Amino acid sequence: MQAALTKRVEELVQMGWEPMTTTETTASLVGRRPFSWWLFLFVVLFFPLFGGVLYLIFWLATSRATVFLHAEGDKAVEAGDLWLVRAQESRRDQYIRTNHAIKERGFLAVMWPHLLVFLLVMVGWVLLFRWYF
DSSP states (O other): OOHHHHHHHHHHHHTTOEEEEEOSSEEEEEEEOOOOHHHHHHHHHHSTTTHHHHHHHHHHHHOEEEEEEEEETTEEEEEESHHHHHHHHHHHHHHHHHHHHHHHHOHHHHHHHHHHHHHHHHHHHHHHHHHHO
8 A cells, every 4th residue: 555545544543444445546444423412312302212222223224434545646535424534533633632631730620611511411301301200
């Protein structure tokens, strides 16, 4: 494989993509789209018996994403589900920044807004269930 193509395939593999086929000048990788927890909770709320199972089956059947790479000269050209790759790359940078901030300032100092939102959502769910039942 060409150097630029090999480097890009290695970057995608580090982000969780799995190589399906590779040649000297092409590669295809597969992954899964993100799981929508909010939609899952919505479906479970309105269809409590089998809603969650049906959404899981739907997600497994439709969440496959594919990225195609080919070499043009000395660079790798991408095609396919690039929106997912871009989203993963942007989250990767945020993930690295958050880890550095946690190491510098401590877990609670960095994560307290996330914990507060989590607690508010949990209280909201409890109030919603008490209101309905």
